[in-house]
Amino acid sequence: MESRVNLFRTQAGELVVALPETGIDPAWLARPLAQLGLENAASYTAVRVEMPASRRWSTPDAAFFARLLAEVEAPGRRIELKGLPPELEKLLALARGARRPVAAANVRQPGIGERVGLAAMRGVDDARALVALLGEVVLLLPRLLAGRAKMRRAELVEVLAESSSRALPIVAVVSLLMGAILAFVGAVQLKTFGAGIYVANLVGIASVRELTPILTAIVLAGRTGASFAARIATMQSNEEIDALVAIGVSPVEFLVLPRVVALGLLMPLLYVYGCGFALLGGMAVAMPVLDVSATAYVAQTQHAIAGAHFAIGALKALAFGGLVALIGCHHGLCAPRSAAGVGSATTSAVVSSIIGVIALDAVFAICANALKV
Amino acid sequence: MISIDDLTIGYGPQPVQSAISAQVGKGEIFAVVGDSGSGKSTLLRTMIGLMPPQSGRVVFQGASSFGVLFQNGALWTSMSVLENVMLPMDLQGELPRAARRALARFKLALVGLAGDEERYPASLSGGMRKRAALARALALDPSVLFLDEPSAGLDPLASRRLDELVLSLRDGLGITVVLVTHELESLYRIADRMLFLDGETHRPAALGVPAELARSAESTKVRNFLSRVTP
Numbered sequence: 001m002e003s004r005v006n007l008f009r010t011q012a013g014e015l016v017v018a019l020p021e022t023g024i025d026p027a028w029l030a031r032p033l034a035q036l037g038l039e040n041a042a043s044y045t046a047v048r049v050e051m052p053a054s055r056r057w058s059t060p061d062a063a064f065f066a067r068l069l070a071e072v073e074a075p076g077r078r079i080e081l082k083g084l085p086p087e088l089e090k091l092l093a094l095a096r097g098a099r100r101p102v103a104a105a106n107v108r109q110p111g112i113g114e115r116v117g118l119a120a121m122r123g124v125d126d127a128r129a130l131v132a133l134l135g136e137v138v139l140l141l142p143r144l145l146a147g148r149a150k151m152r153r154a155e156l157v158e159v160l161a162e163s164s165s166r167a168l169p170i171v172a173v174v175s176l177l178m179g180a181i182l183a184f185v186g187a188v189q190l191k192t193f194g195a196g197i198y199v200a201n202l203v204g205i206a207s208v209r210e211l212t213p214i215l216t217a218i219v220l221a222g223r224t225g226a227s228f229a230a231r232i233a234t235m236q237s238n239e240e241i242d243a244l245v246a247i248g249v250s251p252v253e254f255l256v257l258p259r260v261v262a263l264g265l266l267m268p269l270l271y272v273y274g275c276g277f278a279l280l281g282g283m284a285v286a287m288p289v290l291d292v293s294a295t296a297y298v299a300q301t302q303h304a305i306a307g308a309h310f311a312i313g314a315l316k317a318l319a320f321g322g323l324v325a326l327i328g329c330h331h332g333l334c335a336p337r338s339a340a341g342v343g344s345a346t347t348s349a350v351v352s353s354i355i356g357v358i359a360l361d362a363v364f365a366i367c368a369n370a371l372k373v
Numbered sequence: 374m375i376s377i378d379d380l381t382i383g384y385g386p387q388p389v390q391s392a393i394s395a396q397v398g399k400g401e402i403f404a405v406v407g408d409s410g411s412g413k414s415t416l417l418r419t420m421i422g423l424m425p426p427q428s429g430r431v432v433f434q435g436a437s438s439f440g441v442l443f444q445n446g447a448l449w450t451s452m453s454v455l456e457n458v459m460l461p462m463d464l465q466g467e468l469p470r471a472a473r474r475a476l477a478r479f480k481l482a483l484v485g486l487a488g489d490e491e492r493y494p495a496s497l498s499g500g501m502r503k504r505a506a507l508a509r510a511l512a513l514d515p516s517v518l519f520l521d522e523p524s525a526g527l528d529p530l531a532s533r534r535l536d537e538l539v540l541s542l543r544d545g546l547g548i549t550v551v552l553v554t555h556e557l558e559s560l561y562r563i564a565d566r567m568l569f570l571d572g573e574t575h576r577p578a579a580l581g582v583p584a585e586l587a588r589s590a591e592s593t594k595v596r597n598f599l600s601r602v603t604p
Contacts, residue, residue, distance in 0.1 A: 150464045158451070239447035242423055243506075246441040247461040247513070 004028070005064070007037040014082075015044040015072060017065075019051040024060040033071055041071045049083035057088050065092055130330050136252045137260050137326065144257060150249050151258050159262040163224045167270065170223065174215050175274035179203050179281025182211070187289045196290035200300035203282030209309045212274040214361055216267065217320035221353035225328035228259050229349035232332025233342040241333070256329040260322050267321025268314045275313070308373045316364055320357050327353045374399040374436055374549050375420070375517065380429035382412055382419045388427055389415050392576050395568050399435070402543055402550040404564035404583070408598070411572030413553040414444065417521050420551065436549070439517040440510030444525055446502040448494040454481065454505045455490035461512040480508040484538060500531035507538065517549045518542065524556040532556065536563050557602035569595050 005028065006018040015038075028036065047068065065084070069092065073079050081089060110118065143149045186202040232255055235241050241251045279301060286292045328349045335345035375397040383389040389412035397403040405413045418424050420431050421441055433439075448457050458477040462468060468476070481490055484504040494502055503523060510518060520539065524532040536559050542548050554560055560567060560583050567586065571578040571594060578592040587599035 152460075152463075155451075235449075238445060238450070239443040240449050242418075243441065243443055243447040243449070243509075245423060246421055246439075247464065249464055 005036055007033070009039070009044070010048075013043065013045040015047045015068075017047060017049045017068070019049065019061070021052045021054070023058055024064040026060045029060060029063055029067065033068065038068075038071065042074050044072050044079060046080040046082060047072065049081070051083070057085065062088060062091050126330075126334075129334065130326065133252065133256065133330050133333075134326055136250075137257055140253055140257050143253075144261065149257060150253050152254075155254075156258040156262060159259050160266065162227065163220065163263055164266045164270070167220060167223055168273065170219055171216055171270050171274050172277045174219055175207070175212060175277035176281040176284075178211055178215055179207055179278035179283075180285045181281075182206055182278075183282040183285035184289070187286065191290065196286070197292055197296060197300050199282065199286050199290060199292070200297050201304035203286075204279060204301045204304045205309060207278035207282070208275050208305050208313045210313075210361070212278050213267075213271055213313050213316040213320055214357060216270050216274045216317065217324055217357045218354055220263065220267065220270070220321065221324045221328075221357065222350055224263065225324040225353045226346045226350050228325060228328030229332040229335070229345045230342055232329055233335035233345035236332065236335050237337045237339065237341060239337075251333060256326070256333070259329055260325040263321040263325035264318055265321075267317040267324075271314060271317035312364065312368060312373065316361065319360060319364075323356050323360060324353045327356055374401075374434055375403075375551070376432040376434065377420070378430050378432065380416075380419065380431065381427040382415050382424075383427055384415070384424075388575060390570055390575055390577070391427075393429070393568070393570075395577075395580055397549060397551060399549055400543060400547050401565045402539070402552060402563050404552045404554055404560050404567040405570065406554060406560060406567050406598070407570030408572040409555075411570040412575075413555075413570055414521055416570065417519055417551065417553050421519055433517070436516045438513050438515045439519060440513065440515035442503070442506050442510045442518070442520045442523055444521045446494070446506035448502060448506055448509070450494050453491050453493055454486060454497070454508075457494070457505060458509045458512050461509065465513065477508075477512065480511050481505070483511070483542075484508045485534075499526050500528070500535070503527065503531075503535060504538070507535070511542070514546075515548065517551065520550060520552045520554075522553055522555070524554060524559050529558075532559060533562075539563055557599065561602065569598070 004020060005024060006016075008016050008018075010016055033041070049065075065081075065088070069079065069081070081092070084092070140149060144151075182203045183199050186199040187196060190196050190198050190202070232241070232251075235255070241255075244251050244254055283294060283297045283301075286297055287294060331345040331349040331352065335341040377393055377395045377397075380393040381388045381391040382393070389410075393416065395403075405416055407413050415424070419426050421439065448454070449460070452460065455474070455477055458480050459473050462473040462476065478487070478490060481487060484507050486501060486504055486508065489497070489501065489505075494505070497505060507520075507523075518539075523535050523539070527535065539550055539552070540563050543550055550563075552564065554564075564583055566581060567579075567583045568577055569579040569586070569590075569592070570576075571592070573594075579586050579590045579595040581590070583599060586595055588596075590596050590599070
């Protein structure tokens with residue numbers, strides 16, 4: 001038979017707690033006290049503890065009494081405790097003193113539908129804040145062009161270096177491999193029609209118009225956008241941004257503007273650089289696999305790529321660069337003031353940037369289709 | 374100089390503190406004291422405009438500018454100590470660069486950091502970071518200085534030195550100081566008056582001279598809090 005604590009009421013309205021020899025089983029700490037016989041919790045005048053004389057007190061005993069008292073004591077009404085040794089009374093007094101008036105159990109947890117709704121509302125607020133940030137940056141551009149923006153040149157140079165020269169190797173590798181993969185895929189199909197030379201068209205148009213801007217933006221989202229978010233979120237948690245505001249400097253002007261401008265300027269350059277490597281990758285595969293000469297490949301590429309393809313690609317690169325910087329900075333500025341906040345800001349910045357880049361690319365595709373370019 | 378009128382502060386719908394009213398005189402060192410989570414730093418953030426009050430207002434009369442020493446210094450880590458102190462002046466853009474440099478060096482010398490100008494915040498001790506941040510707070514010659522837990526994380530000697538520095542700044546430059554602290558030694562050493570924020574009632578529990586409140590505050594909680602250290 002289970003050795004358990006018994007709770008019962010006396011005629012005088014006291015709650016008697018009869019403990020077994022083995023004390024409180026920790027498993028009971030999570031069970032409703034009604035299962036142990038507690039009824040009408042707020043109606044007791046006192047709690048009296050009965051226990052075997054040989055029993056020594058343990059932490060589960062104290063935790064059980066703290067929980068019991070939390071249920072039987074109404075706010076502002078203390079219940080007298082009888083039969084407890086002074087040392088345990090002292091311990092319980094600490095727990096009673098620390099009790100907050102609002103019990104956590106009373107806080108209603110939202111249901112799944114409500115959570116979805118709340119997440120959607122957060123998403124809308126987030127998008128609104130991002131658009132507001134974009135608006136603020138646009139309004140600051142004339143100040144920047146007039147040389148009156150409150151930002152450090154050293155900061156801009158640092159961001160430019162971070163986003164350009166240090167990103168070159170990874171953009172080169174990704175673009176080269178992307179061009180090579182496209183050429184392999186195209187070669188297999190085009191070879192069967194005897195149209196192997198058209199692999200240059202495939203690699204050229206696909207990389208210049210679509211893939212290089214997207215892949216470069218994704219690389220920068222993972223690298224530079226994440227670093228923007230982490231840097232600004234760290235500044236947020238260290239109160240460095242508050243320190244800027246306290247001297248009358250807008251964090252958007254000082255931190256966001258140089259980053260958006262730097263990435264907006266650099267992305268088209270990185271795009272051209274990436275295109276070069278993508279075409280090189282395509283040629284490196286086409287030459288041995290399709291037995292195409294370098295001269296023929298280059299000539300076919302020149303023939304295939306129109307100025308409009310480059311213009312669209314460069315425009316996308318400019319827009320993607322600004323977007324990645326903006327999203328990175330936005331998540332940094334909105335980060336909670338903690339170490340965990342830095343991590344979550346970084347992750348959110350990368351995820352949002354990738355989704356944002358692909359969504360914006362879809363908008364470009366729709367516009368290009370409508371304009372027939 | 375500073376008038377706090379029936380201020381209610383907080384982050385969400387639930388106010389952290391309400392009915393805060395106090396006047397801070399010119400050249401006074403005014404301390405905000407209270408238990409953890411009582412809203413001391415929130416009051417300071419509201420006073421300097423980093424967050425809006427839920428109701429009420431803070432009025433500065435005759436104050437041209439203010440400087441802030443944040444709890445952990447909040448030095449800009451990508452800049453040297455000298456650049457940190459120069460930045461507020463750089464952005465104001467009123468003085469030639471050489472003058473800004475000389476002034477920044479002077480402020481750093483005032484806080485005992487002469488010779489450390491080119492060091493970066495990461496290479497400084499906690500006490501040095503606090504002093505560098507204090508030099509930055511003084512960069513624009515503020516008439517009011519806000520200090521958020523200046524002694525937090527400092528050893529007793531560094532804490533005493535910082536207190537003496539604050540007293541010297543007040544006595545020498547006539548700066549008004551609003552100080553958030555839970556260090557009683559520091560409170561008795563430098564504060565002229567104090568406001569006690571009660572974290573349980575969410576209202577101020579006492580306003581007055583620290584040593585007098587330790588003896589005769591109406592609130593037992595305030596007396597107990599202040600009597601942990603002899604004035």
